[in-house]
Amino acid sequence: FPQTFDKILIANRGEIACRVIKTCKKMGIKTVAVHSDVDSSAVHVKMADEAVCVGPAPTNKSYLNMDAIMNAIKQTGAQAVHPGYGFLSENKQFAKRLDAEEAVKIAGEIGYPVMIKASAGGGGKGMRIAWNDEETREGFRFSSQEAASSFGDDRLLIEKFIDNPRHIEIQVLADKHGNALWLNERECSIQRRNQKVVEEAPSTFLDPDTRRAMGEQAVSLAKAVKYSSAGTVEFLVDSKKNFYFLEMNTRLQVEHPITECITGLDLVQQMIRIAMGYKLQHKQSDIPINGWAIESRVYAEDPYKSFGLPSIGRLSQYQEPLDLRNVRVDSGIEEGSDISIYYDPMISKLVTYGKTREEALKKMEEALDNYVIRGVTHNIPLLREIIVHPRFVSGDISTKFLPEVYPDGFKGHMLTAGERRELLATAAALYVAVEIDGEKVEVSGEWNLASALLPLTINGKHRTLQVYKHAYFKLRVLSKLAASLSKHMPEKVPEDTSSILRSPMPGSVVAVSVKPGDNVAEGQEICVIEAMKMQNSMTAAKAAKVKSVHCKAGDTVGEGDLLVELE
Numbered sequence: 357f358p359q360t361f362d363k364i365l366i367a368n369r370g371e372i373a374c375r376v377i378k379t380c381k382k383m384g385i386k387t388v389a390v391h392s393d394v395d396s397s398a399v400h401v402k403m404a405d406e407a408v409c410v411g412p413a414p415t416n417k418s419y420l421n422m423d424a425i426m427n428a429i430k431q432t433g434a435q436a437v438h439p440g441y442g443f444l445s446e447n448k449q450f451a452k453r454l455d456a457e458e459a460v461k462i463a464g465e466i467g468y469p470v471m472i473k474a475s476a477g478g479g480g481k482g483m484r485i486a487w488n489d490e491e492t493r494e495g496f497r498f499s500s501q502e503a504a505s506s507f508g509d510d511r512l513l514i515e516k517f518i519d520n521p522r523h524i525e526i527q528v529l530a531d532k533h534g535n536a537l538w539l540n541e542r543e544c545s546i547q548r549r550n551q552k553v554v555e556e557a558p559s560t561f562l563d564p565d566t567r568r569a570m571g572e573q574a575v576s577l578a579k580a581v582k583y584s585s586a587g588t589v590e591f592l593v594d595s596k597k598n599f600y601f602l603e604m605n606t607r608l609q610v611e612h613p614i615t616e617c618i619t620g621l622d623l624v625q626q627m628i629r630i631a632m633g634y635k636l637q638h639k640q641s642d643i644p645i646n647g648w649a650i651e652s653r654v655y656a657e658d659p660y661k662s663f664g665l666p667s668i669g670r671l672s673q674y675q676e677p678l679d680l681r682n683v684r685v686d687s688g689i690e691e692g693s694d695i696s697i698y699y700d701p702m703i704s705k706l707v708t709y710g711k712t713r714e715e716a717l718k719k720m721e722e723a724l725d726n727y728v729i730r731g732v733t734h735n736i737p738l739l740r741e742i743i744v745h746p747r748f749v750s751g752d753i754s755t756k757f758l759p760e761v762y763p764d765g766f767k768g769h770m771l772t773a774g775e776r777r778e779l780l781a782t783a784a785a786l787y788v789a790v791e792i793d794g795e796k797v798e799v800s801g802e803w804n805l806a807s808a809l810l811p812l813t814i815n816g817k818h819r820t821l822q823v824y825k826h827a828y829f830k831l832r833v834l835s836k837l838a839a840s841l842s843k844h845m846p847e848k849v850p851e852d853t854s855s856i857l858r859s860p861m862p863g864s865v866v867a868v869s870v871k872p873g874d875n876v877a878e879g880q881e882i883c884v885i886e887a888m889k890m891q892n893s894m895t896a897a898k899a900a901k902v903k904s905v906h907c908k909a910g911d912t913v914g915e916g917d918l919l920v921e922l923e
Contacts, residue, residue, distance in 0.1 A: 361385055361435045366400070367425050368440030373400035376438045388432045390425060392418035406432055419443045422450055429457060456496040462514050463492045469517040472496060474503030474510075478605060480551030481506045481889050485517055498884075498891050501866070506889040518600060520754050521592040523547065524559055526574035527615045529626055532584045535636045538571030539619050540645055542611055544590075545753045546742060548663035549890070553735075553758075554742055555651045557614040560713065560751030566597045577604060586612070586627045610653070610705065613686060617649035617709045648713040650720045652739045654727070656701040658861070659738035659766050663758055665861040666701045666887040667915075670694050673730035673808060677723045682709040682716075695732050697862050697887050697912075703734065717743055725820040728808040738766050771829070778814045782821060783831040854897040857920040859913045863887030867909055870920065874902045882920050883907065894919065 364380055365388040366373045373389060377400060380387045389404035394413045401407045408428040411418035418424070420443055429437065437454055439445035463470045463486060472495040474482025482503035484495030496512065504510035523544045530536035543559035544552045562570070574589035588609045590602040612623050621638075630636075657664035674691040677683055687704035695701065708723055710716035724740045742748055745761060758766075771779065810821040834842065866884040870876060876896045883894050900922035907919050 363388060363405075363432065363434045364436045364438055365390065365425075365429055365432065365434035366404070366438050366440065367419070368438075368443055368445070369395055369398060369400055369419060372440035372442075374403055376440065377403045388428065388434050390419070390428050408432065415443070422447075422453060425450075426453060426457065429454075452497070452500075455500070456493045459496040459512070459514060460489045460492045463489070466514060466516050469519065470514050471517040472499045472512055472514050474499060474507060475513045476507040476509040476511065477503055478607075480547070480549050482512070483550045494893075498893070502889060502891050505886065505891075518592045518594070520756050521545075521594055521600075522559075522561060522753070523552075523590065523602075523755050524562065524570070524593050524599070525588050525590040525609070526570050527609075527612070527623075528574050528578050528583075528587050528589060529621075529623075529630070529636060530575075530578045530583050530585065530587070531630045531636045532633055533635050534579065536575045536578045536583075537636060537638060537640055537643060538575050539615050539621065539643055541567060541570065542609075542614060543753075544611065545755050546748070546757050547755050548758050552611065553653055553664075554739065554748075555611040555614055555653075556713070556716075557618050557649050558645050561593070561597070563597070566599070570599055573601075577601075585630050586623050610702075611651050613684060613705060613707045614649035614651045617684075617707065618645050618647055619643055620646065647709055647711045648716040649707060649709045650713075650716045650743070652706045652720060652724065652743070653735075654703045654706055654729070654739070655735045656695040656703055656732040657735045658733045659735040660768065661765075661860055663738065663762075663766055664735050665892075666697065666863070666890075667733035668695050668697055668862045669732040671729065671731045673728055675728035675808060676704070677706075677726035680719065680723055680726065682719055683707070683723045684709070697864065699888060701888050703729065703732075706739075717749065722820075725822075726809060728822065730808070737768055741766070741769055769829075778817075778819070779829060779831065781814065782810075782812065782819075783833055855900070855922045856918060857882055857894055857896070857922075859885055859894075859915060859917045859919055860892070861885070861887050862914050863892075863912075865907045865909055865911045865913060865919075866891060868905060868907060870902045870905065872902050872904055876900060876902060876922070885913065896922065898922070 363386040366376050367390055369391065377387045387404040389401045389407040390410045391398060391401050391407060392411055392413050393409055395401060396409065408431060410424035410428055411421050422444065444450040459472065469485055469487045470492065472484045472486060472492065477483065482499045484499050486492040486495045499512055500510040503512065525542050525544055527539040527542065528536060529539060540557060541559050541562055542555050542557045543561065544555045546552065546554040570591060577589055578587060583606065585606070586608055588605045590605065591599040592602055593599045608623060608627065616623055655664055656667045658667050671689060671691055671693050674689070676685040676687065678685060684707040685704050689703060706723055706727065708716050708719035710719055720743050721740070724736050727736060729736070747753060747757065747761060808822055812819050812821065863885045866886045868883045869881050876882065876899065878896055878899045880896050881893050882896055885892050885894060903921040903923045905920050907913060913919065
């Protein structure tokens with residue numbers, strides 16, 4: 357439906373302001389004039405229904421003063437702005453700020469918190485949660501920029517944000533003859549930055565009645581819009597199993613393999629058949645739930661930084677665990693492939709299947725332990741911890757799982773006393789047979805130290821170790837002399853991170869907001885770094901004066917590169 361305006365602000369003066377005011381009067385629209393202090397008696401001011409002074413005579417302090425004009429919009433409740441010509445009429449920054457204020461207005465009507473998201477988006481890109489007006493303005497800026505960069509479309513939508521739900525989706529298939537099926541659900545609640553990390557099918561949470569109700573509504577939606585192909589209807593589900601429509605993705609989802617595992621259907625084949633005009637081969641009663649499937653998204657990311665900031669490099673060694681039964685790896689890379697800053701950091705989708713959930717999870721543990729990736733930092737340590745965490749194993753999850761389980765960020769696996777002894781024994785055995793505190797440790801295995809994987813048995817337990825430079829647990833085997841001298845080695849003094857800003861990841865500089873000599877407040881944005889289509893605002897750790905700036909918009913930076921120094 358067309359939008360109607362009750363009140364328009366004219367951000368100009370002189371004859372063009374008068375011209376716009378006359379037209380608005382004919383259309384029955386109230387007008388707001390802005391003026392400098394010397395224009396307080398100007399004709400356009402007299403003609404308008406309301407007038408607001410926006411500053412002194414110099415244009416940069418009045419008619420070009422965006423802050424003052426934005427305040428006038430808020431003060432008068434104007435629903436639209438006509439810029440005339442000249443002044444701010446072709447200023448993109450002013451236009452974007454007006455878009456942002458519209459977002460604030462919509463968010464206020466919906467009620468906080470809200471989700472700002474790219475209308476053409478997916479994969480967590482172009483999405484921000486806002487709890488107040490200021491976060492809406494900031495979220496609008498970053499979401500629109502990410503949306504334009506990722507999808508070539510900066511349009512956004514705003515919807516109510518439901519706190520702490522489960523994210524459960526229904527796979528549908530619909531042909532061009534009015535037939536549609538739902539292929540059960542996928543549990544996708546384990547997320548970081550609104551992007552899924554671990555998925556499973558089916559969900560531990562749904563009972564048959566809720567599953568059927570969600571499936572039937574998903575099919576009804578597909579039929580209502582005459583959809584034909586594979587598609588996914590996403591829902592948010594609360595603790596009482598009330599479910600709320602989120603969106604429909606009219607495409608193949610990343611996590612489609614787990615649906616294929618439990619139904620036996622090839623979704624890509626089904627999409628092609630439907631596109632060719634064939635009818636669906638199955639009825640709803642034909643769709644089974646056979647067993648359980650888990651998918652882990654393996655990313656070139658550092659999980660110790662915000663649950664995963666991008667990592668780049670060349671895969672110097674790459675070995676998928678395909679020798680294991682009931683393991684599937686969907687990937688598009690090989691040993692020697694480059695992971696760049698320009699695209700999504702996904703390395704592969706690791707999928708395991710079992711007759712039961714327990715069996716599928718055990719197989720996932722084994723597959724992750726046997727997955728060899730060298731040359732880039734990856735998120736396997738985080739994936740490994742998620743799938744064995746008691747909350748995940750019991751099915752007690754929500755979209756807040758990661759921040760709740762790791763409130764201070766992911767720190768890696770915490771060794772138990774027994775695991776510590778096993779690791780020490782293994783490290784020592786690789787060097788020489790030893791005793792620890794008089795305790796003999798039985799270690800056996802046919803080891804090839806040129807191999808990336810070391811299968812071994814410790815006290816009857818089967819283990820798989822990987823030995824490489826960037827290990828999860830750093831061990832050194834020292835001679836007695838080296839150990840006695842190590843205490844004399846000076847310790848490296850930690851860097852004062854409050855006075856410097858380094859890039860946490862490789863990427864490109866989108867914007868720099870400060871210059872030497874500027875005073876910045878704690879938390880103030882210093883610059884914006886983009887990597888793999890995600891933008892990250894870098895902020896000051898303390899209130900200080902800017903000493904030096906070492907980057908500019910358009911620069912490519914590496915992880916750890918110095919960006920800005922503070923006094």
